[in-house]
Amino acid sequence: xxxxxxxxxxxxxxxxxxxxxxxxxxxxxxxxxxxxxxxxxxxxxxxxxxxxxxxxxxxxxxxxxxxxxxxxxxxxxxxxxxxxxxxxxxxxxxxxxxxxxxxxxxxxxxxxxxxxxxxxxxxxxxxxxxxxxxxxxxxxxxxxxxxxxxx
Amino acid sequence: xxxxxxxxxxxxxxxxxxxxxxxxxxxxxxxxxxxxxxxxxxxxxxxxxxxxxxxxxxxxxxxxxxxxxxxxxxxxxxxxxxxxxxxxxxxxxxxxxxxxxxxxxxxxxxxxxxxxxxxxxxxxxxxxxxxxxxxxxxxxxxxxxxxxxxxxxxxxxxxxxxxxxxxxxxxxxxxxxxxxxxxxxxxxxxxxxxxxxxxxxxxxxxxxxxxxxxxxxxxxxxxxxxxxxxxxxxxxxxxxxxxxxxxx
Numbered sequence: 001x002x003x004x005x006x007x008x009x010x011x012x013x014x015x016x017x018x019x020x021x022x023x024x025x026x027x028x029x030x031x032x033x034x035x036x037x038x039x040x041x042x043x044x045x046x047x048x049x050x051x052x053x054x055x056x057x058x059x060x061x062x063x064x065x066x067x068x069x070x071x072x073x074x075x076x077x078x079x080x081x082x083x084x085x086x087x088x089x090x091x092x093x094x095x096x097x098x099x100x101x102x103x104x105x106x107x108x109x110x111x112x113x114x115x116x117x118x119x120x121x122x123x124x125x126x127x128x129x130x131x132x133x134x135x136x137x138x139x140x141x142x143x144x145x146x147x148x149x150x151x
Numbered sequence: 152x153x154x155x156x157x158x159x160x161x162x163x164x165x166x167x168x169x170x171x172x173x174x175x176x177x178x179x180x181x182x183x184x185x186x187x188x189x190x191x192x193x194x195x196x197x198x199x200x201x202x203x204x205x206x207x208x209x210x211x212x213x214x215x216x217x218x219x220x221x222x223x224x225x226x227x228x229x230x231x232x233x234x235x236x237x238x239x240x241x242x243x244x245x246x247x248x249x250x251x252x253x254x255x256x257x258x259x260x261x262x263x264x265x266x267x268x269x270x271x272x273x274x275x276x277x278x279x280x281x282x283x284x285x286x287x288x289x290x291x292x293x294x295x296x297x298x299x300x301x302x303x304x305x306x307x308x309x310x311x312x313x314x315x316x317x318x319x320x321x322x323x324x325x326x327x328x329x330x331x332x333x334x335x336x337x338x339x340x341x342x343x344x345x346x347x348x349x350x351x352x353x354x355x356x357x358x359x360x361x362x363x364x365x366x367x368x369x370x371x372x373x374x375x376x377x378x379x380x381x382x383x384x385x386x387x388x389x390x391x392x393x394x395x396x397x398x399x
Contacts, residue, residue, distance in 0.1 A: 001159070006168040013172070014179040014273065018280055021183045032189045044191045045203050047281065071200035072285045094284040097203040111189070121284040 005140055011133040015126050022048070022118050030113040034100060042100045044111065049094045049119035055087045056080065056107040065103035072096060094119050153249065154257065161261040167227050171265045174223030178273035181215045186281055201292035202364075204282065208292070208302065209362035211274065212309075214342075217351045220313055224266040225334040228317040231258050233330045255393040259318050259386060266314055271306040296364040301371060305361065308378025309354050313338060315382035315389075322389040322396065350377050 034042040058064045061084035068078040070093070077098075078090050086107075092098065100109070118126075161167075190206045232255070235241040245251060282289040293299040316337050324330035341349035347356070354377075357370050 002163040002165065002168055006172055010172050010175045010272075011276075013176050014276060015280075017176050017180050018183050018277065021180055025184070025187045028187055030187070030189050032191060035191065042191075043200075043203060044189050045207055047186045047188060047207070049284070072288050095282055096285040096288055097200050099200070113189070116187070119284045122280060125283055126280060 005137060008133045008137040008140070012130055012137065015130040015133070019126060019130075022116075026116050028113070028116060030116075032111050034109040034111060036100075036102060036106055040101055042109070043097055045097045046092050046095050048116050048122075049092055050116040051089065051091050051114040053087065053089045053112045053114050054080065054109060055085070055112070056082065056109040057085045058083070058105045058107040062105040064105045064107040066107065066109065067101050067103075069099040069101065070094075071099060089114060094121070153247070154253070157244075157247075157249070157254065157257055158261060161231065161258060162264075164231065166230050167262075167265060170223055170226050170230070171269050174219060174266070174269040175273050177219045177223075178216065178269055179277055181213075181219060182211050182274055182277040183280070185211050185213060185215075186277065201288045201295060204288065204292040205298065205362040208278070208298070209358055211277075212305075212355060212358045214351070214355070216270075217309075217355070220266065220270055220310065221335070221338045223269055224262070224310065224313045225317045225320075225331060225338070227265050228258070228262045228314060229321045229327055229330045229334065231262055232318070232321040233324060233327050237327050250394070252390040252394045255318075255322070255390055259314070262318070263310060263314050267307060267310045270310050271303065274302075274306065296367070298364075301361060301367055304371065305354075305358060305374070305378075308374055309350075311379065311382040312350055312354075312377060315385040319385045319389040319392075322393050353377060 032044055034044065036042045054066075054068075056064065056066060063083045064081070064086075066080045066086075067076050068080075068090075069075070070077050072094065077093065078088070080086050080088050186207060190203075190210070235244070245254065247254075278289075282292075317334050320333040320337060321330045324333055338351075342351050346352065354374070357374055361367050361370055
C-alpha cells in the first residue's frame with residue numbers, strides 16, 4: 001500500500017530534517033540568569049546536551065560554593081567554588097532538567113550556552129530510525145518492482 | 152466490504168499522501184525549533200523534577216503549528232472533496248451504490264487520520280528525539296497525572312475542530328479556490344480579531360495552562376465545547392448538506 005511507503009518516507013525525511021535543525025541550532029545564543037528559590041535550589045531545563053559557561057558573583061568577595069546536580073542519575077556533575085566571582089565551562093551530558101544548590105552566601109549566577117550538540121544516545125536513535133526506515137522503504141519498492149515484472 | 156475498499160482507496164490517494172508527508176515534516180521542523188530555549192519555572196522540589204519537562208511539552212503548540220495544521224487539513228479535505236468534483240472524478244465515485252453521506256463520512260474519517268498522525272506523530276517524534284537520553288524522567292513525566300492522555304486528547308480536539316471546518320467549507324463551496332479562501336477566513340478570523348475565548352487562541356492558552364496539573368481537568372472540560380460538540384455539529388451539517396448537493 002502507498003500509505004506504508006509514505007509513512008516510512010515520513011520517518012526518513014523527518015529524521016533528516018531534525019538532524020538539520022539540530023545542526024542549525026548549534027550556535028544559538030541562549031542564556032538564562034538563575035533564580036534561587038526558598039528551598040535553596042535553582043533549576044533550568046536544557047533542550048539538548050550542551051557546553052555551557054557559568055558565571056557567578058557574590059557581594060563583598062564572600063565565599064560561596066555551587067553544586068550542579070543531575071536528577072536523572074541523582075549525581076553531582078560539577079562543583080564550583082569561589083570568593084567574589086567564579087567562572088567555569090563544563091558539559092551538560094544530556095537534555096532535561098538540572099538542579100543547582102549553593103553553600104555559603106547566595107551568589108547571583110548566569111548561564112550562557114557555548115555550543116549545543118545532541119548527545120550520543122539521541123544521535124544513535126536518529127541514525128537507527130533513519131536507517132531502518134530507509135532500508136524497509138527500499139525493500140518495499142524493490143519487492144513491488146519485482147512483482148510488476150512478473151506480471 | 153465495499154466501504155473497506157473505499158477507505159483503502161482514499162488512503163492511497165497520492166496527492167493527500169504528499170500533503171501528509173509535507174505537513175509531517177514541517178511540523179517536526181517547527182516543533183524541534185521551538186524546543187531550543189532554556190526554560191525555568193515549574194517545580195523546584197527535588198521529588199518532582201519531571202514536572203520541569205512539562206514547561207517544554209506544553210509550550211510547543213504555537214501559532215506556527217496552528218498555521219501548518221490549517222494548511223495541511225484544509226488542503227487534505229479540499230482536495231479530497233472539492234477538487235475531486237471540479238475534475239469530474241467524483242462522478243465515478245458517487246455513482247457507487249452507497250449513500251453520499253457515507254462517502255463523505257469516510258472521507259472525513261480518512262482525513263482525520265492523516266491530519267492527526269501528521270500533527271501528533273511529529274510532536275511525539277520530536278519529544279522522543281529530544282528527551283530519550285533521560286529515559287527515567289521522560290517516562291515519569293509522561294505517565295504521572297495522565298499527562299500523555301491529556302496531550303493525546305488535546306491534539307485530537309484541535310485537529311477535530313480544524314478538520315470539521317475544512318470539511319464543511321469544502322462541502323458548501325462552489326469550487327476549490329472558494330473553499331480554500333473560505334476555510335482560511337473561518338479558521339483565522341477569530342485570531343485576527345483577537346477573540347480570546349474562541350479558537351485558535353482558546354486552544355493555545357489552554358495548552359499553556361495545562362502544565363499545571365491541578366487545573367488540567369477543569370481546562371479539558373472547558374475545551375469539550377469547541378473540541379467535540381462544535382466539530383460534531385459542523386460535521387453533521389456538512390453530512391446533511393452533502394446529501395443535498397449534487398455532485399457536479
